[in-house]
Amino acid sequence: MVTQSAAPGSSAERRSATSDRLKAQLRADLKKRPFAEPSKEQEELQARYLQWADARLQERADAFGPDAAYEVAGDMQALGKKASLPIAYECLRSFLVGALRTPLGISAAAAYQSSRAPVSEPVSTAMLAGVISGMGSYTCDTLLLPSMDRRARVANLPRFQAVDPKILVPDPPPVLLEIASDGSKRFMRPGENGTPTRAELTAQAYDLRAGISQRQSTLDDTALDTMLFRPSISGVFNAARRTSGDPATRTAAAEVGLSALAIGGAGALHKALLDAAKVMGRTGQVTVPDLFGGHQRLNLFALALPDKTRPPATWSDAVHFPDYVLQTGKEAMALAGQAFSTANAATTALRDVLGRHMVGNVLSNIASLGATRLIASTLRGGYGGGSLPGEADNSPAWMLQQGTQMFFNDLVWNAFKAKNGTNATQATRLDQERAIAVAEQDRTISCTPQDIAKILDTAIALLSPPVEADVARSMEEGAGVPVPLSPGAGPLRDDLQQLKDQKSTPSVLLAAVENALDRLAMLQEASDGGGLLDPALTAELIAQLQTVKTAYGDKEQLRQWQHGRS
DSSP states (O other): OOOGGGGOOOOHHHHHHHHHHHHHHHHHHHTTTTSSOOHHHHHHHHHHHHHHHHHHHHHHHHHHHHSSSSSSSSSOOOGGGGHHHHHOOOOOOOHHHHTTTHHHHHHHHHHHHHHTTTOSSHHHHHHHHHHHHHHHIIIIIIIIHHHHHHHHHHHTOOOEEEEEEEHHSSSOOSSSEOOOOTTTTEETTTGGGGGGHHHHHHHHHHHHHHHHHHHHHHHOSGGGTOOOOOOOHHHHHHHHHTTTGGGGGHHHHHHHHHHHHHHHHHHHHHHHHHHHHHSSSSHHHEEEETTSSSEEEEEEEEEESSSSOOOOGGGGGGGGGGHHHHHHHHHHHHHHHHGSOOOOOOOOHHHIIIIIHHHHHHHHHHHHHHHHHHGGGTTTTTOSSSSSSSOOOOOHHHHHHHHHHHHHHHHHHHHHHHHOOOHHOOOOOOHHHHHHHHHHHHHHHHHHHHTHHHEEEEEEEEHHHHHHHHHHHHHHHHHOOOOOOTTTHHHHHHHHHHHHOOOOOOOHHHHHHHHHHHHHHHHHHHTTTTSSOOOOHHHHHHHHHHHHHHHHHHHHHHHHHHHOOO
């Protein structure tokens, strides 16, 4: 049986074809170039160089994929529009991260503050807002985003993946290639004829890799360079929503809605800018040595597929977005259920909610409250107790306070989250639960035919035509000629024999189970059905085969849920 990965035109075949094409291209180019100093040693050095270059070409073909238009020499084409769907998905994720954290705290704080005196202390309000924001961030980070990513993986959505700097700048080759101005080639060992030594080449490669790694970290928003980038955008967006003097924008509903749009929109813009830089030639590529002794520009990031044997998700699949939303909700509920699966799971989830999310958001709110009032006091004549009597809601001081408060809130929260990481234990427990379910189904599929081997033997014997010797003996004894079996007896016997042997593939065995159940039902309805098989034996056989069929169905349903349709 041919597997999908080995099918014609599969990703594995296309990658192999790409690698072979690149190797042939390298050899063809070197073959047409004469040796500057022909000798047997030059031919041996060329063979060593080709052996090293072949391995590098294979690495790059695997890293960039068969559709990335990588060539041995010449600049790569930037990802460009091909990455529009992954960018849109990342922007949606980033929007939800912002919209589901602080705005929920703002809504709770607004409701709480409206029931208190205007001059009441603000610490309790900030703490309440932090607690509610923590619940929102827990729901988003631990349940919603992992569920979205898991369903996106099933849909085979491409995601950005940084190319290993060692692939972009490999270790120095054992033999150096030099192409002269007249097109001739010369191979040298490192350190010969004034060329850099291997130690010098290693140091140069390390320096180039460090620069590449730094650029990749910057575009992935994990570098120190971008620490203030998202908080700054969020601060500007939140200051901008204070510019309106319309009283309708100060209602509780408007505050929550506008803050969700401002904070979520800031997150989406932040992600869009970084991801757009990944797919542009000037910012998403790096100049590195090629394999012909020159230089070329290669992409810093590639679009990686979760399943290379299936086609990637495209914009045409957007019609299935409602199904994706429903599946994400179902997966999120399954993840949430893992918090109550064991005592340790409940303890871990409680620690995550209280220690990571609630405490982190409370500290962010208190820190941002103190810092912003201090900064806004510069526009209030040194008064740091909040707004001045009669101060307009859209005054410069209010806009500065609103912007800096969101800036510091994001800054402290992001630092706290980076320190404590992300809780993935519920996702791991869910995967383990499903692995156990698959193991139980496999055990049912493999053990049930063994458990009913005696029943299968009896049924097979009853459904088998009598041999000639038995017919002759029956006639001699005066018992008469046995009644011929019905036409369905033979196929049913073959299906039961196949189940007993268990030598076929799972799909064939499942078909045998389904056929056996259908033929048993037809045999029961036939006039001679009761004479062939005992009713109790038939009922037991049907029950056991139905158990196997259910196990097959549950296993296939779970496989499709986790990995998609083949």
